[in-house]
Amino acid sequence: MELSSRKRNIAFWVLQIVGWGFINSIGALIPQNISFEMVVFSIIVGTFIGVLSTSILRWYLKRNVHFDSFGVKEVIKIIVSTLLAATLFGLLNVFFGYIYVEFGPDLTETEMRMFEGYDKIMVQVLNSIFLVGAWVITYLVIKLLLKLNQNRIERLELNTTLKQAQLNTLKGQINPHFMFNSLNNIRGLMLEDVDKSREMLTKLSEILRYSLTKNNINDIPVREELEVVDNYIDLSKIQFENRLEFVKKVDDDTLDLRIPPMIIQLLIENATKHGISNLKSGGRILLAICKKGDDLYIEVRNTGKLNISEDSTKLGLNNIEQRLKLLYADRASFKLEEISEEVVAEIKIPLV
Known part of the structure; x- marks a missing residue:
């Protein structure tokens, strides 16, 4: 069944929040000896960064990438926009990491090791490329499946309409065909x-x-x-x-x-x-x-x-x-x- 635009948008935001929340929950809970404040901060801020950067990326892809005429230009647009989104993702990680270190509660030894190199922008961006790239691949696969389903529904509707039109035309042929033969018989008698x-x-x-x-x-x-x-x-x-x-x-x-x-x-x-x-x-x-x-x-x-x-x-x-x-x-x-x-x-x- 084809989803309406409103339902697709709701599904997107639900998947965004749940997906990024799940990823950041795993990342925050795996390390040992970290404070509760750190766990909450990592989940909330990580989810916010993921949702923000990929939602901006989605906004760009929807308006500038034409999937009906997919070509080299579209591939370049996707690659460049993905790199830019990953850069934003990495910069936001650096920014919020700085905020937590400078103004947050005292760090444990485990937390201090986690934040080592947080201010190395290139490292953060490279790490972000993997996450944002995986998101883009997932997004494009879902987009392709929805497009294929929409095309299938449109073909079915077109075939149904065409068949009904053809049937009505064929039925319309019966009446004059039979009527003319019968009227000729009546005329003869x-x-x-x-x-x-x-x-x-x-x-x-x-x-x-x-x-x-x-x-x-x-x-x-x-x-x-x-x-x-x-x-x-x-x-x-x-x-x-x-x-x-x-x-x-x-x-x-x-x-x-x-x-x-x-x-x-x-x-x-x-x-x-x-x-x-x-x-x-x-x-x-x-x-x-x-x-x-x-x-x-x-x-x-x-x-x-x-x-x-x-x-x-x-x-x-x-x-x-x-x-x-x-x-x-x-x-x-x-x-x-x-x-x-x-x-x-x-x-x-x-x-x-």
Whole structure:
């Protein structure tokens, strides 16, 4: 989860105080025979020096080092600023050490040995480089991890937005694609049989109502999808009359499983448009749905040959492939092949 700027700042200050306090506590408690006053002074002042110098360093790094375009200039800035912070760290150690020696309580022998050379600035700075350098490395590692996490979240949000936009576009293709085909059928029968035309309009309105109400969701129960398929078949049978035979073999344990809306209807429509409609004697469409292990298998067989014309947009087939890929990635599959004078379309959808 991405941390807010306020929470990151709070976490930084807590880690600063606790971290430097812990380091100085260890340094103050290891030596033997030192006074309580010396321990308290070392912890408080050491923590103050560490927090002050590294907080100034952090302020500089945040405003002058661009991690998005990290290069030689940024490395130089980090090295120079680290050396300057270490110098400040060492000078403050010398200053507060002088204050304690000159104005503090009498020193024990152990404390006197501890303060030997406290006024040697270069020694203090060199010692400080190690501490401040370790702090910089830790800071940069945390900064990098937060940046990587932020980039990951942004990519996920972008992919989610893109996928949803693509899904909405694909869903929007279904309605006009199906509607134009149905309206053409109605137009052909309008002057021949008014009753049949009226019945086709009723079926069409039911199908369009279904597609519109399910347009904002990504999955529905199989039984709801079968209702629109039945309406489509009834609609098509009015046109094809006895030329169309529809057989449905659906296992009962699949009726409540969830699938993308309109996906079976597209298979049936493709079988009708590119299969049965091209055969003078008509043919059969078989719909079979079953569950195998953790996958749902949807199969549509139609009489005919797999012969997609060059001028075909293959809108329905492409729609199915893209929706499955967007919703299930590589876990779903769709294949279309010709087997023994039949065109077989099979979809495999993961259930877990």
